[in-house]
Amino acid sequence: MGVSLGASEGVAGSVFAARATGLVKLVGLCLMAGVLVAALLFPVVGGLGLASNRAADTVDQTSGELTKAELPLVSTVLDMNGQPIAYLYDQYRVPVASEQISDTMKAAIIAIEDKRFFEHKGVDWQGIARAAAKAGVDGGASQGASTLTQQYVKNYLAFVVGKGTEDAYEKATEVSLGRKISEARIATQLEQKMTKDEILTAYLNVVPFGNQTYGVGAAARAYFDTTPDKLTVPQAAMLAGLVNEPSRLNPGADVDAAIKRRNTVIEKMRENGAFGSDAKVAEEKANEYKAADIGVVPDLKLLPNGCVGAGDGPIYGFFCRYLIDYLDRAGLPLDEILRGGYTITTTMDPVATREAKNAAQNQVPKNQPGIANAMAVVEPGQDKHRVRALAANRDFGNNAEAGQSAYSIPAEVTRFGAGSIYKVFTAASALERGVTGIDRQIDVPKTYTSPVYKDGNRGYTVKNAGDYPEKMTLTSALAQSPNTGFVILQEKAGLNNVVDMAYRLGLRESMQGVNTEGLPLKADGSNGPSQGDQYKQDNSGSFTLGAGPTSVLELANVSATIVSSGKWCPPTPVEKVVDRNGQPVQLKETPCDQAVAPEVANALANGMSADTKPGGTAGAAAGAAGWNRPMIGKTGTTEHHMSVAFMGATPFYAGAVMTFADGATPEAICPGNPPYLCGRTNNNGVYGGQVAAPTWFNAMRVLHQDKPPANLPGVDPRYR
Incomplete structure (x- = not known):
């Protein structure tokens, strides 16, 4: 008869194998314990290459940092009234003091993670011995491996120093003797520098705790909409159970696993005496707690994060995006904001923002294919030009099919031009250089071929789009916008001076920050020159007709500069920034400068005052809105009607609107209700007075309701 192995022999083989594995782990744990003791007693273990004086210095530095750790915190963005509009963070954390954490929460985390927490001094030698003994019996080695103090060190290195990156986490948790020695040494030093309660709180x-929540303050709110001092036993037990594997044990991912783990914590709490010394009573309480529902709020109370999700994201997001870019240029980069716990008070006016949004969307629905309608509002001033609103018919977001855009349409340089608004720069340069005055007649021929500018081998020829008298005052020309008169003025003032004037009055990024395609200039200059320099190099007579890329916000700031008596200031979205300790943060903002003499600016303002009156290109829009205030204004339309614009200001508010084709294949925009795309070229396209100007007036009419009447400044006779 043949011999075969029975089931009992197979089991015996498995047991033998397990014991062999356990023996290996036992030896390993004993060796690790011995080396840890040696490393803790002797800073220099040169022969093993495990530690050195230099490493000891690093340990000392790290333990020092841990005693006064600055944790990554949420930065809060406020509107001008101090109301939150956005939260920016890498880690949602609400730091709490020891007295703000319930004893129940402390008991739960100690019971499941380190029941001898109050007995050891950073490294649990009994726990290691127990783990070694268990390894020798059944191959296990899960108990006593890491104290709460060691876990604090590990989590600090992974999520504070390492910013929670995958590499940092792997480095902080790698299975190596060197790491365990370093971790143990730091832990023992911490126990000498911090009390047990301080370590537990830290x-x-x-x-x-999963779901981008870090720390019990954020976790208590996120999962139970409460504070850590009010956590019940089942709630505290669930949170304590989460720290083992936040993703797998998350109640949103697996309720059964979360309850099972919670009940394990409750049982450990009972064993640790958390429910009293009476065994029967303790068991009854534990069973009662285990029977409780999971209790997590249906929609986790997670703090919205970023420009899309926070506040009224679809409306406020454009401002938020500009704010982040502005702060980066001012020396406060986004990665610092996401961890620094700053409070950023902005200049954003929620009323102005909503009115601008409504006005833009009423003219062009947000889901209208291929057409964007954007508005910027700036408050003029001598010391600051505060951005009050950045809005568009589009919502801010990532879903293009739903009419959303994730770049700041009103603030960034668009690839389209503002049309005849650029004639303002020609007029300003002509006034400054004494070429003309606002009441002097300028030549306005029907057709004009320039002897200065070239179109290939021929002279540059320009025609007027309508019937005009042969001569007009500069004020009338600004209101009615004949092309020929401004090309002639540009010749007399000098193209380079006109381009520079555009920069000086406010088109700084548009002129020097992008190329003629509207793309930001690369640091190496490989995609240059800038738009302004290109016009100068090409001696391009078309500059005054405004075909090149333009920023809506910069247009608004141009009008703010004019009504601020020629004082240019950067369009700032920031009122103040304070750090986590309430100390002000100094930003590197560009100082204001006197772009043109006040007399020139005031004359220009008066020269631009007729556009909104009957006969002006924005007269019909102003009349329809019931507008009767003195103001400056100028419309613009590009040659193929792919973009139109309006720029205007009073002493209280300056603003600009651009309506442009924002699709992948731009087309002309034709007037309608709503406006629509109508082919690559169309002579019946929309004009600035038809869409852009009504948007401006409908928003500004509301914003000026409580403002007193205000006249434009007087004009120095030299500029008449």
């Missing part, structure tokens, strides 16, 4: 403020 740990509960650092550790992740």
Whole structure:
């Protein structure tokens, strides 16, 4: 008869194998314990290459940092009234003091993670011995491996120093003797520098709880809409159970696994005496707690994060996006904002923003294919030009099919021009250089071929789009916008001076920050020159007709500069920034400068005052809105009607609107209700007075309701 192995022999083989594995782990744990002791007692273990004086210095530095750790915190963005409009963070954390954490929460985390927490001094030698003994019996080695103090060190290195990156986490948790020695040494030093309660509180403020929540303050709110001092036993047990594997044990991912883990914590709490010394009573309480529902709020109370999700994201997001870019240029980069716990008070006016949004969307629905309608509002001033609103018919977001855009349409340089608004720069340069005055007649022929500008081998020829008298005052020309008169003025003032005037009055990024395609200039200059320099190099007579890329916000700031008596200031979205300690943060903002003499600016303002009156290109829009205030204004339309614009200001508010084709294949925009795309070229396209100007007036009419009447400044006779 043949011999075969029975089931009992197979099991015996498995047991033998397990014991062999356990023996290996036992030896390994004993060796690790011995080396840890040696490393803790002797800073220099040169022969093993495990530690050095230099490493000891690093340990000392790290333990020092851990005693006064600055944790990554949420930065809050406020509107001009102090109301939150956005939150920016890498880690949602609400730091809490020890007295703000319930004893129940502390008991739960100690019971499941480190029941001898109050007995050891950073490294649990009994726990290691117990783990070694268990490894020798059944191959396990899960108990006593890491104390809460060591876990604090590990989480600090992974999520504070390492910013939660995958590499940092792997480095902080790698299975190596060197790391364990370093971790143990730091832990023992911490126990000498911090009380047990301080370590426990620090740990509960650092550790992740899943769903981008870090620390018990954020976790209590996110999962239970409460504060850590009010956590019940089942709630505290669930949170304590999460820290083991936040993703797998997340109640949103697997409720059964979360309840099972919670009940394990409750049982450990009972064993640790958290429910009293009476065994029967303790067991009854534990069973009662285990029977409780999971209790997590249906929609987790997670703090919205970023420009899309926070506040009224679809409306406020454009301002938020500009704010981030502005702060980066001013020396406060986004990665610092996401961790720094700053409070950023902005200049954003929620009323102005909503009115601009409504006006833009009423003219062009947000889901209208291929047409964007954007508005910027700036408050004039001598010391600051505060951005009050950045809005568009589009919502801010990532879903293009739903009429959303994730770049700041009103603030960034668009690839389309503002048309005849650029004639303002020609007029300003002509006034400054004494070429003309606002009441002097300028030549306005029907057709004009320039002897200065070239179109290939021929002279540059320009025609007027309508019937005009042969001569007009500069004020009338600004209101009615004949092309020929401004090409002639540009010749007399000098193209380079006119381009420079556009920069000086406010088109700074548009002129020097992008190329003629509207693309930001690369640091190496490989896609240059800038738009302004290109016009100068080409001696391009078309500059005054405004075909090149333009920023809506910069247009608004141009009008703010004019009504601020020629004082240019950067369009700022920031009122003040304070750090986590309430200390002001100094930003590197560009100082204001006197772009043109006040007399020139005031004359220009008066020269631009007729566009909104009957006969002006914006007269019909102003009349329809019931507008009767003195103001400056100028419309613009590009040659193929792919973009139109309006720029205007009073002493209270300056603003600009651009309506442009924002699709992948731009087409002309034709007037209608709503406006629509109508082919690559169309002589019946929309004009600035038809869409852009009504948007401006409908928003500004509301914003000026409580403002007193205000006249434009007087004009120095030299510029008449």
